[in-house]
Amino acid sequence: MGNAKQTLEEVKQRLRGVIVIQLTPFNESATEIDEVALRDNTRFMIEHGIVEGRGVLVVGGSNGEGFSLSNEEYRQLIDVVVDEAAGRVPVCVGCVRPATKPVITLAQYAEEAGADCVMVLAPHYYPNEPADTVYAHYKALADATNIPIMIYNNSWVTGQDLSVDLLRRLAEIDQIVAVKECTPYFYKLREVAMHLADRFAILPCLTEYTMPFDYQLGAVGFISVIANFKPEYALEIHDVCLANDVERAHEIYAQSRALNVFIETGMGGDGSPAWETSVCKEMCRIAGRPMGKVERPPLVQLSEDQRRELRRLMVEAGLL
Helix, strand or coil, X not given: CXXXXXXHHHHHHHCCEEEEECCCCECCCCCXXXXXXXXXXXXXXXXXXXXXXXXXXXXXXXXXXXXXXXHHHHHHHHHHHHHHHCCCCCEEEEECCCCHHHHHHHHHHHHHHCCCEEEEECCCCCCCCCHHHHHHHHHHHHHHCCCCEEEEECHHHHCCCCCHHHHHHHCCCCCEEEEEECCCCHHHHHHHHHHHCCCCEEEECCHHHHCCHHHHHCCCEEEECHHHCCHHHHHHHHXXXXXXXXXXXXXXXHHXXXXXXXXXXXXXXXXXHHHHHHXXXXXXXXXXXXXXXXXCCCCCCCCHHHHHHHHHHHHHCCCC
């Protein structure tokens, strides 16, 4: 079910729950997308609760390795997941391209293929673009398509944190219906929610650290990669936040803290986005999900010692 017959407000209301950044499985040599595994993983998440009203599947995002996909692979990824989802869960396409024209091309294909929205970074080949340039980037996308847009504010990728003032200006573009806010600063999230919760679906990406307080501010969902192999865990976090169960939120935080630190910095890892994606894909393998055996550069292969430590931390966090 694409967005052709939906209003912008209807799409906004569907962008809630566990926003899964779907990992991309490759074949044994990492030269092609493993379509069988991609379909299997998509069905697995849907059958374990990532459905309409409870979640969203995001394909081709940063952890989905959109940066390494050819245009043909991107189209394949979109077509397969939209087909397999079959309207049971909204599908969002992460358009991880650094410049405006390639983003528009990708977004136009996503719209034609029946995706529900696109997730778009600020232009990021040159970091710290002026606010006018960032605004023009999103405005050009809105002018060239009809698909709803989720702002992806990730300073680790773009080199700049979109200010609250700029986000408020972007709110003038009707087609923008959500913001994935990756700020590590709670006061920034509070300002975003205070000024924009009525306008955008607010979707933080650090809820494991801020739960349930980000939902108290107005967040309606959160970003998860762990849901690729343990949807129930992510759904519990969502429910705990909805219920404002501070005690259980603290328990989950304490139980998973060491794992989250490993994902961010690793045992000898550098804490880069490529490291984080490598760890998340390895967790899928440990949990028995099909994800190929080797990584496509710039992702890295974990050592045996790192794998053993990762497994131990997954058990400690209740994920195995």
